[in-house]
Amino acid sequence: MSDDANKYRIEVRAEPAYLEDQSAPNENRYVFAYTITIRNTGTVAARLISRHWLIVDANGQEREVRGEGVVGEQPYLPPGGLFRYTSGALLETPVGSMRGSYRMLADDGRSFDAPIPVFTLAMPRTLH
Numbered sequence: 001m002s003d004d005a006n007k008y009r010i011e012v013r014a015e016p017a018y019l020e021d022q023s024a025p026n027e028n029r030y031v032f033a034y035t036i037t038i039r040n041t042g043t044v045a046a047r048l049i050s051r052h053w054l055i056v057d058a059n060g061q062e063r064e065v066r067g068e069g070v071v072g073e074q075p076y077l078p079p080g081g082l083f084r085y086t087s088g089a090l091l092e093t094p095v096g097s098m099r100g101s102y103r104m105l106a107d108d109g110r111s112f113d114a115p116i117p118v119f120t121l122a123m124p125r126t127l128h
Contacts, residue, residue: 009042010077010104010114018123019088025123028092032121035086036070038102038114040077046104047076048083049111053100058093070102094123 015035022031040046053065068074075083089098099118105111 007042007044007108008046008104008106008110008112009040010046010102011039011041012102012114012116013037013039014098014116014119016098016119016121018121023123025094030091030094030096030121030123031088032091032096033086033088034098034119034121035084036116037082037084038075038077039082040079043079044106044108044110045076045078045081046106046112047074048102048114049074049105050103051100052103053098053116055089055091055096055098057091057096061092065100089121091121094126096121 017033019031019033023029048069050068051070055063055065071085071087077083097118097120100116101113103111104114
């Protein structure tokens with residue numbers, strides 16, 4: 001692995017949850033929360049500048065979301081540092097997925113993307 005690969009490493013983990021009390025399946029309204037943990041496993045501190053999400057439902061409907069920071073913040077992550085936040089998504093189907101990336105700006109001035117691996121949003125008992 002190159003030195004650069006060790007410098008700019010951001011690990012992203014998602015924990016989705018179905019919000020039954022906010023959902024209305026008879027109206028095709030499925031609400032999900034997801035908690036994201038972002039950890040700087042590299043050797044250079046970096047700030048999360050922006051986000052890019054691709055949200056896909058079971059009908060193949062895609063929604064793209066771009067914006068500054070996350071939950072109104074642009075967290076700064078020193079090496080070994082982590083930031084955790086919870087947000088939500090609304091789907092018209094009981095199953096969907098999310099994936100994307102965070103645009104990071106390292107202390108040395110380099111910007112890079114931290115991939116957000118795909119994760120599944122699913123109402124309980126809809127997947128086997």
